[in-house]
Amino acid sequence: MGKLPDERAVVMAVQNFKGGVSKSTTAKHLADYLALRGYKVLVVDCDPQASMSVMFDVNLEALVEEVHTLSNFLSPRIDEADSLRKTIRKTAWPNIDICPANLGLQDTEWELTATIEEGPTAIAGAFRMLRVGLEEIRLDYDVVILDPPPAMGFLGVNTLTAADGLLIPVPARQLDYLSTIHFMQTCREAMELVSKFDTSIDYGFIRVVCTMFQPSRTNEAQMLQVMEKTYAGQMLSTPILLSEEIKNAGLAMSSIYEVNKPYGSHQTYVRCRDNLNMVFREIEKDICKQWPSRMAQVGTDRLTEAV
Ligand SMILES: Nc1ncnc2c1ncn2[C@@H]1O[C@H](COP(=O)(O)OP(=O)(O)O)[C@@H](O)[C@H]1O
Ligand SMILES: [Mg+2]
Structure with missing residues (x-):
């Protein structure tokens, strides 16, 4: 399972501006799904709200901000020699x-923003700190999941x-549909801005997944059709259903x-789990396609059965 030792981890961001669209919930379930499938996963919590950290039982009170959190290497005020590896900790999941x-x-967000005053080189540096920080661990994990802030x-x-890929x-x-169109537009603008300072970003995959879907609601069913048209080719074929199991x-x-x-x-539990497995299996294929050693396998759909 996973990549060859000399292949690089696939980094994916579960991103949208809007709060409450199921970013953290989707990212958490995806991380757990991939772990159950045997992949080695690193979750990077990039949201000051820290909900992913809480979901992985990190004791926030015990964290020293500048040593143990992402601020450790994202903050321009902290020594450049500080590494991402130092901030990584184990979870209850072995992988x-x-x-x-x-x-x-x-605060780190504000410090990074202050680099605007320092000119193009500093700005370019501030844009790519996370990418650079992740370089040193790219061979150690199969997948890195980023939970970005909602802005x-x-x-962001x-x-x-x-x-390397977006979900x-x-x-x-x-409202969520309209704000996502806005999000996509802002993404394009942000990418154009980044490419003015740096090499351009070329995603291996961009996937849209409908979340918290209630098929019995006519307006949602219609909205899903609109989304499928708008994001043809990018939309995952299965929506994540609204579920009391996930909520609880x-x-x-x-x-x-x-x-x-x-x-x-x-029965309700199994339905919910089958639904998520089906959704994440599609993502798993996108991830595997990023590794030359697995590409052929995905093409012939020889991925082993889902959990
Ligand atoms: N498929 C789902 N079914 C039921 N509740 C969900 C589902 N997805 C997310 N939720 C709930 O919706 C709320 C917002 O989700 P969250 O993942 O925190 O959103 P975000 O990270 O985008 O702000 C949470 O209370 C979460 O438990
Ligand atoms: Mg969140």
């Missing part, structure tokens, strides 16, 4: 590590610049892959 965030990351500041641009969660609601697991800050006992009936 998932996390680079945690905390509220202090917001396109310097942190850093995650876009660091990613964009969008609920089938008009979320309240307990865990994923449905972690719960010992389903909240509802066994």
